[in-house]
Each structure stands twice: as structure tokens, then as C-alpha cells.
Amino acid sequence: MRSKVISIANRKGGVYKTTVTQHLAIALGACGARVLVIDLDYTQASLTKSIKGSLMGTPQKGVMHLFLDKQTLPSEVIVKTKYSGVDIIGSEEMVMGRKIVIEDIIQSELGKNEILREFLENIRDQYDFILIDTPPALGSMTINAMTASKYCLIPTTADDMSTDGLCSLFDELIEVRKRLNKEIEPLGILLVGVNGREKIAKQKRKALKDAWGDIVFKTEVKINVKFKSLLEGQQSIFDVIQTPSEKGALEYFDLATEIIQKTKNNQTTRMNESTQEAL
Ligand SMILES: Nc1ncnc2c1ncn2[C@@H]1O[C@H](COP(=O)(O)OP(=O)(O)OP(=O)(O)O)[C@@H](O)[C@H]1O
Numbered sequence: 457m458r459s460k461v462i463s464i465a466n467r468k469g470g471v472y473k474t475t476v477t478q479h480l481a482i483a484l485g486a487c488g489a490r491v492l493v494i495d496l497d498y499t500q501a502s503l504t505k506s507i508k509g510s511l512m513g514t515p516q517k518g519v520m521h522l523f524l525d526k527q528t529l530p531s532e533v534i535v536k537t538k539y540s541g542v543d544i545i546g547s548e549e550m551v552m553g554r555k556i557v558i559e560d561i562i563q564s565e566l567g568k569n570e571i572l573r574e575f576l577e578n579i580r581d582q583y584d585f586i587l588i589d590t591p592p593a594l595g596s597m598t599i600n601a602m603t604a605s606k607y608c609l610i611p612t613t614a615d616d617m618s619t620d621g622l623c624s625l626f627d628e629l630i631e632v633r634k635r636l637n638k639e640i641e642p643l644g645i646l647l648v649g650v651n652g653r654e655k656i657a658k659q660k661r662k663a664l665k666d667a668w669g670d671i672v673f674k675t676e677v678k679i680n681v682k683f684k685s686l687l688e689g690q691q692s693i694f695d696v697i698q699t700p701s702e703k704g705a706l707e708y709f710d711l712a713t714e715i716i717q718k719t720k721n722n723q724t725t726r727m728n729e730s731t732q733e734a735l
């Protein structure tokens with residue numbers, strides 16, 4: 457069985473990309489799936505820090521090695537996390553004590569956009585899901601992620617829904633589809649940072665639905681102060697809640713269930729002309 461590879465992307469910063477990647481992975485793992493997360497946002501490496509711990513000063517290889525040396529083996533970069541079923545390829549911007557810029561190093565390479573896809577060919581049968589966290593920019597790392605993926609999950613705040621962030625992400629998706637990966641399609645737009653005030657949330661959901669239709673996930677991620685206390689800690693919301701049915705955690709189980717369903721039946725909205733018209 458081939459892994460379902462999902463990029464989590466939006467060029468806008470702070471729209472919960474990393475949090476969604478981490479928590480969705482843990483929820484999918486808890487549902488019995490084998491999951492690999494990949495931290496392509498190597499300059500921040502927030503996913504690595506929060507799910508496993510920083511690679512800084514350790515001999516552990518990560519994303520930067522697989523981009524810089526094509527001979528890198530999966531066993532050299534994949535490590536287990538404390539979460540059931542969840543492995544990670546972590547990242548770090550320092551290699552041998554020097555800060556690196558992967559984009560500059562691979563710039564003139566032929567096939568620079570296919571490096572991750574080629575690497576994943578060797579491990580595609582080992583995981584049910586491979587989730588890729590990307591930086592808040594549409595550069596080489598995000599293009600590599602999209603080239604390697606079947607699906608793209610786009611977290612967005614209601615404020616961003618009709619503005620540049622979402623539209624330029626879809627432009628990029630169309631471009632990647634044309635030139636590099638005809639398989640990629642939107643898995644869904646995930647509304648995050650939803651304010652608990654019911655009326656406003658409803659209005660925003662309606663506006664998002666009107667603009668983007670069925671691509672929008674039914675699940676939405678509400679603002680929850682508990683996520684603030686996770687900063688810097690190697691923790692997820694699942695480590696600090698009292699019961700698994702607590703809201704912040706439940707949302708991610710709902711999202712996992714929706715994604716398992718959508719990808720099982722391949723019910724994603726194909727990026728057909730009507731999707732493009734919505735742009
Ligand atoms: N449900 C939530 N409620 C409130 N705050 C949250 C929630 N989920 C995540 N956050 C917080 O929002 C901030 C931004 O989240 P995150 O780092 O996941 O965004 P990002 O899109 O990955 O950012 P960047 O673009 O910089 O990589 C973090 O401080 C995180 O703890």
C-alpha cells in the first residue's frame with residue numbers, strides 16, 4: 457500500500473501549519489495508522505522541537521542531509537517519537553556548526569524540485585500517511601513538498617480566506633500540477649483560529665464555504681489557550697489534557713477521521729475547472 461502524502465502549506469505565517477501537522481499525526485497514530493512527519497521548515501524547525509526535541513548539537517541527521525547528499529538512507533534520518541505510530545524526519549539549520557541555506561545550495565541542480573519525491577520512493581510502502589510541514593513561503597522547500605505529495609491541506613484563518621495567501625497557494629498548486637506533479641490535489645481548506653463566539657464563527661464559515669465550496673473541511677480548529685502553554689515544550693495538547701474528549705484534542709480526532717474517510721474513498725475535490733473558477 458502506498459502512503460498518502462500530504463503537504464500542509466500556506467505561505468502565510470502563524471496559521472497553525474506546524475501545530476496541525478503535529479496534532480494530526482498524533483491523532484492518526486492513535487487511530488492505528490503508521491505516520492511519518494517531515495519538517496521541511498528547517499530554519500525554524502518548530503515541528504522537530506515540539507514533537508521530538510532539537511537536533512542542534514546532536515549527531516542525528518535530518519532533512520538537510522537528504523537534500524545535500526542523495527546517498528542519505530532513510531534509516532539515517534527517520535527516528536521514532538514518543539507518540540504511538542509516529543516517526544519523524546527532523547530538521548535543523550546548523551550542519552557541522554555552520555548555518556546552511558538549502559535553497560541556495562540546490563539552486564543550480566537539475567531536478568532540485570524532485571529531491572524529496574525521489575527520497576520518499578524508498579519508503580512509500582512503510583507508512584499509511586506522510587505529513588510534510590512547510591515554511592511560510594512558496595520557495596524550494598514548499599515546491600519539493602508539493603511535488604512529493606498527492607494532497608495539500610491548507611490551514612487558513614477566516615481573515616485570510618479571500619486574500620492573497622489562499623489564492624497564491626492555489627496558484628502555486630496549479631503551477632506544480634502543470635509542471636511537476638499531475639497527481640496533486642487539494643485535500644481541504646482547514647479553518648483555524650476560530651473564535652468561540654458562535655455567530656461570528658458561523659458567518660465566517662459561510663463566507664468560506666461560499667468562496668471555496670466542498671473543499672472546506674467540516675472540522676474547524678478553535679482558539680484554545682492551552683496551545684500557548686505548549687510553547688518551547690516537547691509537548692502536544694494530548695499531553696496536557698485531562699480526558700481525550702477535551703475540545704482541543706477532539707478537533708484533531710475529528711480531522712483525522714475526516715481525512716481517513718476522504719483519502720480512503722478518494723473523495724477530494726479534484727482541482728477541476730470549477731475549482732479554478734473559484735479562484
Ligand atoms: N488552537 C489554537 N489556539 C490558540 N493558539 C494556537 C492554537 N494552535 C496553535 N496555536 C499557536 O499559534 C501559534 C502559531 O502556530 P504554528 O507555529 O503552528 O503556526 P505556523 O503556521 O506553523 O507558523 P509559521 O508560519 O511561522 O511556521 C503558536 O504559538 C501555536 O502555539
Ligand SMILES: [Mg+2]
Nearest residue numbers: 473474497502
Ligand atoms: Mg510552522
